[in-house]
Amino acid sequence: MNPRYIRPVVLCGFVLLWQLVAWALDSRYLPSPLAVLATLWQQLRNGELLFHLGVTLLRVLVSFTLAMLAGVALGILMGSRKTWDAWLDALLILGLNIPALVVIILCYIWLGLGETAAVLAVALNKIPTVVVTVREGARAIDHELLQVAQVYRLSRWQTFRKVYLPQLYPYLFGAARNGLALIWKIVLVVELLGRSNGVGFQLGNYFHFFDIQGILAYTLAFALIVLALEATLLRPLERHLNGWRA
Amino acid sequence: MNPRYIRPVVLCGFVLLWQLVAWALDSRYLPSPLAVLATLWQQLRNGELLFHLGVTLLRVLVSFTLAMLAGVALGILMGSRKTWDAWLDALLILGLNIPALVVIILCYIWLGLGETAAVLAVALNKIPTVVVTVREGARAIDHELLQVAQVYRLSRWQTFRKVYLPQLYPYLFGAARNGLALIWKIVLVVELLGRSNGVGFQLGNYFHFFDIQGILAYTLAFALIVLALEATLLRPLERHLNGWRA
Amino acid sequence: LEKVRVGVLEFGTVNWEMDTLKYHKLDEQNGIELDIMPLASADASTVALQGGAVDIIVSDWVWVARQRAAGQDYTLFPYSNAVGAVMVKPDSGIKTLADLKGKKLGVAGGPSDKSWLLLRAYAKQTAGLDLQAEAEPQFAAPPLLNELMQRGDLDAVLNFWHYAARLQAAGMQPFITVPDVVKGLGIDSELPLVGWVFSEKWANGHPDIVKGFLSADYAAKQILKESDTEWERLRPRMKAESDTIFTQLRDGFRAGIPICFGDREKQAAANTFKILAETGGETLLGTAKPPLDNQVFWSGFGLPACAE
Amino acid sequence: MSFLSVDLQHKTYPNGVCTLRDLRFQAGKGEFIALVGPSGTGKSTLLNLIAGLDAGFEGRIDYPADTTLSFMFQEPRLLPWLNVEDNIRLVLDAPSRQADTQRCARMDALLEQLGLADFRASFPGQLSGGMKRRAALVRAFVTQPGLLLMDEPFQSLDEPTAQGLRQLLLQWWGETRPTVLFVTHSLNEALLLADRILFLSARPAHIILDYPVPLVRPRPLATSQLQPVRNELLQQHPELLSGIPTFYQPACP
Amino acid sequence: MSFLSVDLQHKTYPNGVCTLRDLRFQAGKGEFIALVGPSGTGKSTLLNLIAGLDAGFEGRIDYPADTTLSFMFQEPRLLPWLNVEDNIRLVLDAPSRQADTQRCARMDALLEQLGLADFRASFPGQLSGGMKRRAALVRAFVTQPGLLLMDEPFQSLDEPTAQGLRQLLLQWWGETRPTVLFVTHSLNEALLLADRILFLSARPAHIILDYPVPLVRPRPLATSQLQPVRNELLQQHPELLSGIPTFYQPACP
Ligand SMILES: Nc1ncnc2c1ncn2[C@@H]1O[C@H](COP(=O)(O)OP(=O)(O)OP(=O)(O)O)[C@@H](O)[C@H]1O
Ligand SMILES: Nc1ncnc2c1ncn2[C@@H]1O[C@H](COP(=O)(O)OP(=O)(O)OP(=O)(O)O)[C@@H](O)[C@H]1O
Numbered sequence A, B: 001m002n003p004r005y006i007r008p009v010v011l012c013g014f015v016l017l018w019q020l021v022a023w024a025l026d027s028r029y030l031p032s033p034l035a036v037l038a039t040l041w042q043q044l045r046n047g048e049l050l051f052h053l054g055v056t057l058l059r060v061l062v063s064f065t066l067a068m069l070a071g072v073a074l075g076i077l078m079g080s081r082k083t084w085d086a087w088l089d090a091l092l093i094l095g096l097n098i099p100a101l102v103v104i105i106l107c108y109i110w111l112g113l114g115e116t117a118a119v120l121a122v123a124l125n126k127i128p129t130v131v132v133t134v135r136e137g138a139r140a141i142d143h144e145l146l147q148v149a150q151v152y153r154l155s156r157w158q159t160f161r162k163v164y165l166p167q168l169y170p171y172l173f174g175a176a177r178n179g180l181a182l183i184w185k186i187v188l189v190v191e192l193l194g195r196s197n198g199v200g201f202q203l204g205n206y207f208h209f210f211d212i213q214g215i216l217a218y219t220l221a222f223a224l225i226v227l228a229l230e231a232t233l234l235r236p237l238e239r240h241l242n243g244w245r246a
Numbered sequence C: 001l002e003k004v005r006v007g008v009l010e011f012g013t014v015n016w017e018m019d020t021l022k023y024h025k026l027d028e029q030n031g032i033e034l035d036i037m038p039l040a041s042a043d044a045s046t047v048a049l050q051g052g053a054v055d056i057i058v059s060d061w062v063w064v065a066r067q068r069a070a071g072q073d074y075t076l077f078p079y080s081n082a083v084g085a086v087m088v089k090p091d092s093g094i095k096t097l098a099d100l101k102g103k104k105l106g107v108a109g110g111p112s113d114k115s116w117l118l119l120r121a122y123a124k125q126t127a128g129l130d131l132q133a134e135a136e137p138q139f140a141a142p143p144l145l146n147e148l149m150q151r152g153d154l155d156a157v158l159n160f161w162h163y164a165a166r167l168q169a170a171g172m173q174p175f176i177t178v179p180d181v182v183k184g185l186g187i188d189s190e191l192p193l194v195g196w197v198f199s200e201k202w203a204n205g206h207p208d209i210v211k212g213f214l215s216a217d218y219a220a221k222q223i224l225k226e227s228d229t230e231w232e233r234l235r236p237r238m239k240a241e242s243d244t245i246f247t248q249l250r251d252g253f254r255a256g257i258p259i260c261f262g263d264r265e266k267q268a269a270a271n272t273f274k275i276l277a278e279t280g281g282e283t284l285l286g287t288a289k290p291p292l293d294n295q296v297f298w299s300g301f302g303l304p305a306c307a308e
Numbered sequence D, E: 001m002s003f004l005s006v007d008l009q010h011k012t013y014p015n016g017v018c019t020l021r022d023l024r025f026q027a028g029k030g031e032f033i034a035l036v037g038p039s040g041t042g043k044s045t046l047l048n049l050i051a052g053l054d055a056g057f058e059g060r061i062d063y064p065a066d067t068t069l070s071f072m073f074q075e076p077r078l079l080p081w082l083n084v085e086d087n088i089r090l091v092l093d094a095p096s097r098q099a100d101t102q103r104c105a106r107m108d109a110l111l112e113q114l115g116l117a118d119f120r121a122s123f124p125g126q127l128s129g130g131m132k133r134r135a136a137l138v139r140a141f142v143t144q145p146g147l148l149l150m151d152e153p154f155q156s157l158d159e160p161t162a163q164g165l166r167q168l169l170l171q172w173w174g175e176t177r178p179t180v181l182f183v184t185h186s187l188n189e190a191l192l193l194a195d196r197i198l199f200l201s202a203r204p205a206h207i208i209l210d211y212p213v214p215l216v217r218p219r220p221l222a223t224s225q226l227q228p229v230r231n232e233l234l235q236q237h238p239e240l241l242s243g244i245p246t247f248y249q250p251a252c253p
């Protein structure tokens, strides 16, 4: 099959299967995709979905950017300098393993129930995971190629852009994909605990009443956005950057 | 400074700083490390901590193993076979971006409120992130070295063990570290929502009374375990495997 | 002895009662064996009930009404009348509902919380104030709200009774309680909001268990109502930081013990439901619509005090 | 009787570069064939096709299915995470040739002969360019292949070492008689080693001369003694080493 | 006047391998020096030290601080994710030498001369071994360095191509007169190109003969005409190319 059609076919197949299973089980814990779509549509029409999704996406965007910038910088530092690694490693492990809940609560308490606290809490949860991934990449850097850059006196920026970064791409893509997913998971908890809008806030409501249909409708909306992002941005970018491997 | 001492020094420095800040602020939202240690000790003495921590660690262990095995297998498959990637990619993105909460609820409802459901829910949350990381590694595999294996007719297992896997190590370490952290985060939610023991259950109770001291005591206990794991297992292993890079 | 599995918050108020029940072997005396499943969050108990891990949990009748409308046959028997209160600082200057305008008001339980909806209806009715739009409601987890209130980040907070009790011990004052609000809305009766929730089908299949459990629970309540020594025994469970908090919690609990549940109360609930439906709309009720389904309340048991 | 038969219509890479076209030859069992041709014509490509590493071509390549292969690639291609000894043991442990004491002794002898005995425990990153190449040679020699493919094996080695290795190769070939395809840029080397020399044209490569070397073995080692044969060959075929010949440039289909 | 002065007590790698010991020489500005020595002795190590890529040694290496360098490594070391043209442009765009039209024209000419004009857009992975090497040569030539380090640059190229490149190198050296250090295993190549040949001992490397080439420029291109000089040299110093000499093996401190 032409690979361009595989993805849509898989998605349709998935929805179809879901519909069939939903019919067969006829359980309120597995609403049919049609019902979920209906809820989605209704929420879309009355504007709630767009509002909450918009708010959440904004938070995701800001904290994603923050976390990637800080995480990549720290990851490269720790991966390329042994001393920095030794100094920061223990704190990294601590940061990595503090429960999200703790960070969120402390942020809310110290910074108040505001956007700053919310976004910061998410970013803080995310940064260590980016560092861990990128650090591995920086450790695996090919020094022979860096020597080329050094001998020919490339500027720091050129060396970074053309020699260093391309070796990190696989790690960056991994970190970005996982990062988006993790942030989305944490933003929900953050919103559940202390915001008055956003998808997490809505999901909290739905969860309280066990409205799985509503939960799935919001999940679907976010998943569709990520799928679109994959198809229009991440995948083409990755294909472009990996052209030389073919 | 001798690098062997840096890590302990950093940890002590961190605790000292924390103690100072705690004294200066004198706020119940930032209990001093001494107070936290006291709680830790008390919980240790009365056996509660060991019990809950033990239960949680067992869940972490089982779901970590499950998730790494499934994730690495799928990641290699998708990274090395374009067709499989096209077929599974959309589902991977969906799996990656389903909120943890949704998976957990559905597992509990469909499988009943038992250990199977808990462990499965955690593993399901984790698998896609392993796949995403390992897939990038598999895409970056050096085919020239695989050709050596092919020409000299190495067995499949040898090829995998000696030629393929070493190229994946950086990705595997990234996935393992992040995985441990993520699983720990999710296991807490899982326990919060449907188990009668474990650290998540205890943290929920502490949160109920806003007992930050208790929360930090449990956090500390887990962090210490991970730090020990890093020092005795992960770091030496990584150093051993990376010996050739020196 | 027949087993009955009950899901309760490990450190919630319900567990005090269960502890007393167990301690005095009231379950055996009533022909059942109580099996307590401790849980760490309110949502965990609903998951447990729907997942079939427990037979009985505590929830509220709006939740039951909504689940029934969605095809679940849950039913409820009153457990407590104690609900929340709006707490303010003594020097906050908030005297009337109108003073809440533009104030930061913490709300526990989310925008669909019953107390919050009733408060909104009341404010609308008496002060013409739309709290949702004209005050600044902040929805957050109850313990977090308590802390933020004590830090002065909030001007007022609507919280569950045992959290409110702690705030009162910390020097805050109740500005208005939910019973006040209910009364103000013209509902002239005791109104239980939370209760034991179980499946109607299961209850019909095991009427003796339900009866036994509810009787045992009633007996436990009576002990807690009368005996101070019993409270001393429970004290470690309550995690009361001070005597004041301890007393507040004890008295609050006692005040919430329902005395009677008859037609009058059911009517009150139906009226309240109408108000909730107006304020909360579909977000709150889902597919449920007034009038309130009669079967929401379990009729297989009556409180002895109003048997007549 | 022919052991290896190559009959290629053409090999075109996905990006459209046509490297081999109408390239045909046969090799007898135990024959030593040298391949000489300009840089970038398709010599390495040809060896890849013969080794079965690339199935995207038009034509046929036949040799007995149970033939064991050794391939000395153009670059050493050692596994950087295995030390010299482990790199060699890896191919010794392959299922088709369980490492026995005899083979291990052979490995030790080869490491000694190639001056790597002190570097058994070194990782490839700690070796010089020539040492990596020597380690790869040990790897190729230690297994006893029926078909040996060598892609400029002695480049980047100093003359005495290279000369010693040539002798070693000849001696070993005399003992076990594998069929050898040997790519080189040095006509002298080809004259010294091979039974036949196949001269390849520029891309797309085909054979412009199939030259049986008219020298008896053992052959003279000094270059000066090869000179007459070399001169005669170049006199008859002046185009052979005249750089990139342009007289044959058909397009691929 | 000396341009480059090398005065090394020793260079020992962290794993204890001692490669250079008491190695001292000076090079005048514009001098062309060839380095000849057995495989694994420390020639690449020496070039690395001179290029400033490794500071872990005892001794001094001096040359003017503003000297621009080119280094043709032993392996091509192209960036695999940049195509041929971008690999070259990368060094053209370095801050010290902004790419101007003249330099770009130079790049085009070189690509043409080295037969890579049709492969500007190819990635290194799509080139043959010799083509990669030629691309790396373009990269080294296109910048106009004051000090040019070349580590066996013409290995793995067919003879006509290599010969053409030697001429090109000589012509270009005549025009811009960089100081050149040229590692080679071919005595003929060294005799053809260099003003002086430094013969290195086996590891730990030091200079066993500093030989000024007694030939006027332009020199004969045919090997046969170099033969008398070569023979005389080898007669005087029979140990030079006799494989790995063992007469000097002091331990490092
Ligand atoms: N990174 C390293 N770590 C340890 N030892 C090294 C390292 N690099 C090189 N060596 C050792 O230093 C010695 C000299 O290496 P070098 O690469 O300089 O040799 P060379 O003269 O260039 O040889 P060739 O002609 O084979 O390229 C070798 O014995 C090698 O094992
Ligand atoms: N993977 C590839 N994709 C596209 N073209 C390729 C690929 N590999 C080789 N080529 C092209 O095929 C031609 C022949 O390459 P090959 O490596 O076989 O040459 P060669 O004869 O071995 O040359 P050399 O003596 O320089 O090693 C070259 O023009 C090269 O550009």
Ligand SMILES: [Mg+2]
Pocket (backbone or CB within 6 Å): D043, D044, D045, D074, D151, E128, E129, E130
């Ligand atoms: Mg080749």
Ligand SMILES: [Mg+2]
Pocket (backbone or CB within 6 Å): D128, D129, D130, E043, E044, E045, E074, E151
């Ligand atoms: Mg070298």
